[in-house]
Amino acid sequence: MDAVFDIQTIQNKLYAHQYQKLGTGSGRRVYQLDPEYSEYVLKAAYNRKGYAQNQVEAYISETDDSPIFAKIFFCDPDYRYLIMERADRINNISVLFDYFQVSNLKELFTLPELNDIILKYNLLIADLRRPVNWGLIDSRPVIIDYGFTKMVKRKYYSFF
Ligand SMILES: Nc1ncnc2c1ncn2[C@@H]1O[C@H](COP(=O)(O)OP(=O)(O)O)[C@@H](O)[C@H]1O
């Protein structure tokens, strides 16, 4: 069963520094929640770009049922906070080559399961080739940072 998230409590704990930070991106800080929510992470936007990325990720996750996107379970109406399934780090893009049985990036991005979503959501290949934007859930590769589309880049480039 999906968990229920009380964002007010989560925000209070965040302000009280009760969550361990897992990483910082160009627009969001990412935290580990309490142990009973260990399958999830909190992404907190800290600038306009982060809000835009939360909005795009929430939209894509809701619209698309491709298993390649790490799923999102909650997003507040202002897009400040987003709760996503937690993935293990991957250190090398070759993990993807092994999983998808390809030998290079060109082959990888030609696969229908990747090519289709890249075209559909205008995802940036420059981002998808970086292992930091991927993770593993039960040994299955997922994209954990898919909010940075061409639209977001155009719209927010001047702000960061
Ligand atoms: N679903 C996740 N599971 C585990 N760690 C994550 C997840 N999403 C993000 N992170 C960590 O937080 C960092 C920043 O998140 P990211 O989504 O890339 O933010 P930004 O969009 O601001 O670049 C990532 O590089 C990664 O280390």
Ligand SMILES: [Mg+2]
């Ligand atoms: Mg990132």
